[in-house]
Amino acid sequence: xxxxxxxxxxxxxxxxxxxxxxxxxxxxxxxxxxxxxxxxxxxxxxxxxxxxxxxxxxxxxxxxxxxxxxxxxxxxxxxxxxxxxxxxxxxxxxxxxxxxxxxxxxxxxxxxxxxxxxxxxxxxxxxxxxxxxxxxxxxxxxxxxxxxxxxxxxxxxxxxxxxxxxxxxxxxxxxxxxxxxxxx
Numbered sequence: 001x002x003x004x005x006x007x008x009x010x011x012x013x014x015x016x017x018x019x020x021x022x023x024x025x026x027x028x029x030x031x032x033x034x035x036x037x038x039x040x041x042x043x044x045x046x047x048x049x050x051x052x053x054x055x056x057x058x059x060x061x062x063x064x065x066x067x068x069x070x071x072x073x074x075x076x077x078x079x080x081x082x083x084x085x086x087x088x089x090x091x092x093x094x095x096x097x098x099x100x101x102x103x104x105x106x107x108x109x110x111x112x113x114x115x116x117x118x119x120x121x122x123x124x125x126x127x128x129x130x131x132x133x134x135x136x137x138x139x140x141x142x143x144x145x146x147x148x149x150x151x152x153x154x155x156x157x158x159x160x161x162x163x164x165x166x167x168x169x170x171x172x173x174x175x176x177x178x179x180x181x182x183x184x
Contacts, residue, residue, distance in 0.1 A: 087134050095165070116166055
């Protein structure tokens with residue numbers, strides 16, 4: 001199972017203090033505790049994304065507003081679908097996920113999209129929504145400036161397209177990495 005699909009436990013070494021060495025281990029599993037979600041604000045159904053190449057398996061939370069606070073809440077339990085075309089429909093389905101630098105000890109999904117950079121043209125992404133499965137193939141990787149809109153040519157499509165977005169570099173809010181994938 002993927003690194004985001006089952007709980008993991010980490011041990012941290014206690015630091016050297018002064019001239020004496022203190023050895024010890026501490027169980028750190030706080031970031032693995034799933035958050036709860038106010039389901040009245042979101043459309044929560046059976047929806048998942050899987051990206052085998054980078055070991056991602058996550059629930060998709062459908063956010064029905066464009067309020068950034070709503071996305072922050074949704075991203076605590078998976079990835080967030082921005083109000084756009086649904087997976088499998090014509091147009092672009094926009095999915096947002098957090099990225100985090102290596103070693104980050106935050107929420108389980110803080111780093112779900114940290115490895116988007118490793119995706120290449122031809123890699124496969126699977127999405128299931130309410131029992132229907134869709135397969136997408138990566139067709140492009142690009143970077144957007146912070147605050148830059150997604151080009152309209154990518155959102156207006158006669159085919160089903162998936163756009164995955166996250167902060168770039170991981171954990172830093174400077175730019176956005178965007179993976180474009182086409183339904184096959």
